[in-house]
Amino acid sequence: MSSSAAAQKPSPKVGLVSLGCPKALVDSERIITQLKAEGYEISPDYAGADVVVVNTCGFLDSARAESLEAIGEALNENGKVIVTGCLGATPDLILGQYPSVLAVTGPHRYEQVMKAVHEVVPPQHDPFVDLVPAAGVKLTPRHYAYLKISEGCNHRCSFCIIPHLRGDLVSRPIDEVLREAENLVNGGVRELLVISQDTSAYGVDLRHRGAEWRGRERRAHMTDLAAALGELGAWVRLHYVYPYPHVDDVIPLMAAGKVLPYLDIPFQHASPRVLKAMRRPGNQEKVLSRLAAWRRDVPDIAIRSTFIVGFPGETEADFEELLAFLKEARLDRVGCFRYEAVDGAPANDLPDAVPEAVKEERWNRFMAVQQQISMEKLDAKVGRTFDVLVDEIDEEDGVICRSYADAPEIDGNVIIEEPARKLRPGEMVKVKITDAGEYDLWGEMV
Numbered sequence: 001m002s003s004s005a006a007a008q009k010p011s012p013k014v015g016l017v018s019l020g021c022p023k024a025l026v027d028s029e030r031i032i033t034q035l036k037a038e039g040y041e042i043s044p045d046y047a048g049a050d051v052v053v054v055n056t057c058g059f060l061d062s063a064r065a066e067s068l069e070a071i072g073e074a075l076n077e078n079g080k081v082i083v084t085g086c087l088g089a090t091p092d093l094i095l096g097q098y099p100s101v102l103a104v105t106g107p108h109r110y111e112q113v114m115k116a117v118h119e120v121v122p123p124q125h126d127p128f129v130d131l132v133p134a135a136g137v138k139l140t141p142r143h144y145a146y147l148k149i150s151e152g153c154n155h156r157c158s159f160c161i162i163p164h165l166r167g168d169l170v171s172r173p174i175d176e177v178l179r180e181a182e183n184l185v186n187g188g189v190r191e192l193l194v195i196s197q198d199t200s201a202y203g204v205d206l207r208h209r210g211a212e213w214r215g216r217e218r219r220a221h222m223t224d225l226a227a228a229l230g231e232l233g234a235w236v237r238l239h240y241v242y243p244y245p246h247v248d249d250v251i252p253l254m255a256a257g258k259v260l261p262y263l264d265i266p267f268q269h270a271s272p273r274v275l276k277a278m279r280r281p282g283n284q285e286k287v288l289s290r291l292a293a294w295r296r297d298v299p300d301i302a303i304r305s306t307f308i309v310g311f312p313g314e315t316e317a318d319f320e321e322l323l324a325f326l327k328e329a330r331l332d333r334v335g336c337f338r339y340e341a342v343d344g345a346p347a348n349d350l351p352d353a354v355p356e357a358v359k360e361e362r363w364n365r366f367m368a369v370q371q372q373i374s375m376e377k378l379d380a381k382v383g384r385t386f387d388v389l390v391d392e393i394d395e396e397d398g399v400i401c402r403s404y405a406d407a408p409e410i411d412g413n414v415i416i417e418e419p420a421r422k423l424r425p426g427e428m429v430k431v432k433i434t435d436a437g438e439y440d441l442w443g444e445m446v
Ligand code: SF4
Pocket: 153, 154, 155, 156, 157, 160, 161, 162, 163, 197, 198, 242
């Protein structure tokens, strides 16, 4: 099945019954956040759900009885039930009464809940449409979370089918997003990854309607959102930022340490001719001078971008313009895709398709230029000290961490081979960089 055909299948739906205390509610919100980030929909009723998660309470006898009753009801109405929460700490009790329950997990075990959901209704991961990297769908560690702020997109880039599949931009109200972020941080999340198809357009559809949060009015606008998230004390990383002029307004928040000095800003190309055919804004002079201004204010800003080579009509001269831009822009992290026709994308009808062999050759040239830049940029970090977040303890390689410049799954890592003490995932430590590779850095704790 083609990727777009997969995406056109209806999204899998999960029902959620949440009982119990505020802590259980945090778990439920966390589960909902992750489900939505992975492309699941939340079903408001039993009948429409592919599976039902019952988040139980086991504190009082009455709560236990209510939880057991809810499990029974979900089984009757739907049949596919996963149980989590406090009552889940006693699986024998649940399975004794309801042997057909598919999985039982205890409280705060939302990773296991996600695993159980994946087994019943696998996520439909589609690299053309999805915001969370494939590996992130499998298992997002509990110390970072994807915060989805909107759905859909108002742009009409010619290579993209998202507006067709997901419709125009629909932003979530700012207070709802902030409350969810607050709950995530209260639940132990140290890094919030803001995602949407177009983060810089956040709130346009709501006419930036404000709402009160923590005693102050906040507009549904990327700058206000970033500033408010910056108050939570977690790392805030902005993804999929379309290069609008007002992106400049988040730079002071980065300079002030409120938001990570990291921008994921897909430029897609540098030739005005190709950008026009892509229906993207294109003025590379302006882009270069903006990059220079951002770096003047935040010298360490890490910029990630993606590009497409071999777009229909791309000439050798266009491609060389892209390489020249790349050399001048000296971006930190770069992904490059060979253009691929996606079913239903308007770009499929464009003339002058680039032959596969030429795409491949250009991709290789592009990657060679960027690899050199990435290596030089990583080399320049040797001897410096950074805060890093511990992601994983690997028996063989050491402690796998990330700095502000590394988004999970898509960027590199900072590796501590011999930690001075036992570290745990989610811990923040200072590391002095001792060595650099093509993508990763190595360092020691200070
Ligand atoms: S901005 Fe992104 S999601 Fe929107 S149409 Fe362009 S590529 Fe697609």
